[in-house]
Amino acid sequence: MRSAKDFFAPLAVGAPDPVREVPARPSRMIHFFDPSNPKMAAKVPDLVGTVDVLLGNLEDAVKADNKEAARRGLVDIAKVTDVGEHTQLWTRVNALDSPWVLDDLTTLVTEIGDRLDVVMVPKVQGPEDIHYVDRLLAQLEARAGLRRPILVHAILETARGMANVEEIAGASPRMQGISLGPADLAADRRMKTTRVGGGHPGYLVRQDPTDGDVQGPRATYQQDLWHYTIARMVDACAMHGILPYYGPFGDIQDVVACEDQFRNAFLLGCVGTWTLHPVQIAIAKKVFSPSAHDVAHARRVKEAMGDGTGAVMLDGKMEDDASLKQCLVILELADRLSANDPELAALYAPAEGDGPA
Ligand SMILES: CC(=O)SCCNC(=O)CCNC(=O)[C@H](O)C(C)(C)COP(=O)(O)OP(=O)(O)OC[C@H]1O[C@@H](n2cnc3c(N)ncnc32)[C@H](O)[C@@H]1OP(=O)(O)O
Numbered sequence: 080m081r082s083a084k085d086f087f088a089p090l091a092v093g094a095p096d097p098v099r100e101v102p103a104r105p106s107r108m109i110h111f112f113d114p115s116n117p118k119m120a121a122k123v124p125d126l127v128g129t130v131d132v133l134l135g136n137l138e139d140a141v142k143a144d145n146k147e148a149a150r151r152g153l154v155d156i157a158k159v160t161d162v163g164e165h166t167q168l169w170t171r172v173n174a175l176d177s178p179w180v181l182d183d184l185t186t187l188v189t190e191i192g193d194r195l196d197v198v199m200v201p202k203v204q205g206p207e208d209i210h211y212v213d214r215l216l217a218q219l220e221a222r223a224g225l226r227r228p229i230l231v232h233a234i235l236e237t238a239r240g241m242a243n244v245e246e247i248a249g250a251s252p253r254m255q256g257i258s259l260g261p262a263d264l265a266a267d268r269r270m271k272t273t274r275v276g277g278g279h280p281g282y283l284v285r286q287d288p289t290d291g292d293v294q295g296p297r298a299t300y301q302q303d304l305w306h307y308t309i310a311r312m313v314d315a316c317a318m319h320g321i322l323p324y325y326g327p328f329g330d331i332q333d334v335v336a337c338e339d340q341f342r343n344a345f346l347l348g349c350v351g352t353w354t355l356h357p358v359q360i361a362i363a364k365k366v367f368s369p370s371a372h373d374v375a376h377a378r379r380v381k382e383a384m385g386d387g388t389g390a391v392m393l394d395g396k397m398e399d400d401a402s403l404k405q406c407l408v409i410l411e412l413a414d415r416l417s418a419n420d421p422e423l424a425a426l427y428a429p430a431e432g433d434g435p436a
Pocket residue numbers: 110111112113118119122136139140262263275327331354355356357
């Protein structure tokens with residue numbers, strides 16, 4: 080572990096200073112595209128401004144024969160596309176043990192490093208993986224003359240990564256966030272699922288029998304396969320001041336279950352999710368933007384709490400310092416989203432007769 084005194088020192092001569100805080104930019108949807116797929120690549124200009132993050136994916140879901148085309152395609156897209164102020168450009172590079180990752184990082188940082196906000200690293204096993212990427216990025220940033228550090232995002236998709244999640248989250252000031260990788264994680268854990276994220280009808284609890292009648296009808300309740308993993312990831316991220324995300328939901332047609340999965344993650348503390356198909360973008364936007372009702376309620380609690388201490392009754396419920404803090408989380412998010420989005424600003428605007436914001 081580096082000394083606390085050295086933690087914010089650049090890891091290569093000439094590399095930019097590390098950031099002290101993750102930039103507060105919306106990242107409700109990290110929209111994946113394959114830069115080697117001409118149809119998807121052609122849609123990138125239209126996606127600018129409609130998604131918070133555009134991610135050029137180089138890893139899984141890109142055919143082995145297309146790895147170099149994807150890397151080159153991303154360089155070309157980044158050079159000609161103005162992503163504007165409200166959309167970030169990220170990439171997911173290949174795994175650290177793959178034959179492609181060294182060229183991915185070298186090419187992307189030296190050719191388009193000034194346009195890349197975040198590098199997502201798959202299959203992170205422990206802090207040593209982040210340390211490796213951290214130093215390499217610093218060397219490449221120095222070579223490219225970059226003035227702003229590229230941040231790092233880890234995917235939690237191995238049992239060892241899961242066991243080390245707190246150390247991964249705190250491994251470098253470059254750490255921007257962590258996403259759940261439910262498909263690889265399920266395989267690595269030897270779970271008996273065959274899906275990309277979401278629940279499973281077999282993972283359930285059953286109502287007790289009535290009068291000992293084990294053959295009689297009994298209700299079943301499907302349980303959330305990902306609760307422990309997401310909750311632990313959220314705690315690790317909150318502890319280190321970085322951002323947690325749900326990952327992919329592979330059943331593109333099941334927009335209802337997709338929305339449920341996204342909302343579970345939002346309620347547990349995630350700030351965003353991946354979108355794999357255009358149909359998932361609006362779902363992510365809806366779920367990861369607080370509702371007008373919650374914003375209005377949060378504002379009423381803030382108003383009722385005055386100086387923020389003590390306890391008050393509002394609509395028959397006790398509110399105090401701790402419920403106020405939750406409301407402030409909602410209001411801060413609403414403010415940040417409103418700054419970029421006039422529609423949300425109008426939705427969240429206090430109604431006539433409401434107290435001050
Ligand atoms: C476990 C993991 O690692 S998850 C992360 C890796 N996986 C990915 O990144 C997957 C990204 N998404 C995809 O590859 C595709 O969306 C698929 C394969 C799931 C579905 O693709 P398709 O069968 O082409 O879907 P569909 O026919 O509904 O697409 C409609 C249009 O949207 C386009 N489109 C589909 N996905 C995307 C996308 N992610 N971004 C932009 N455009 C897209 C299609 O090219 C198609 O364009 P067209 O109208 O010009 O023909």
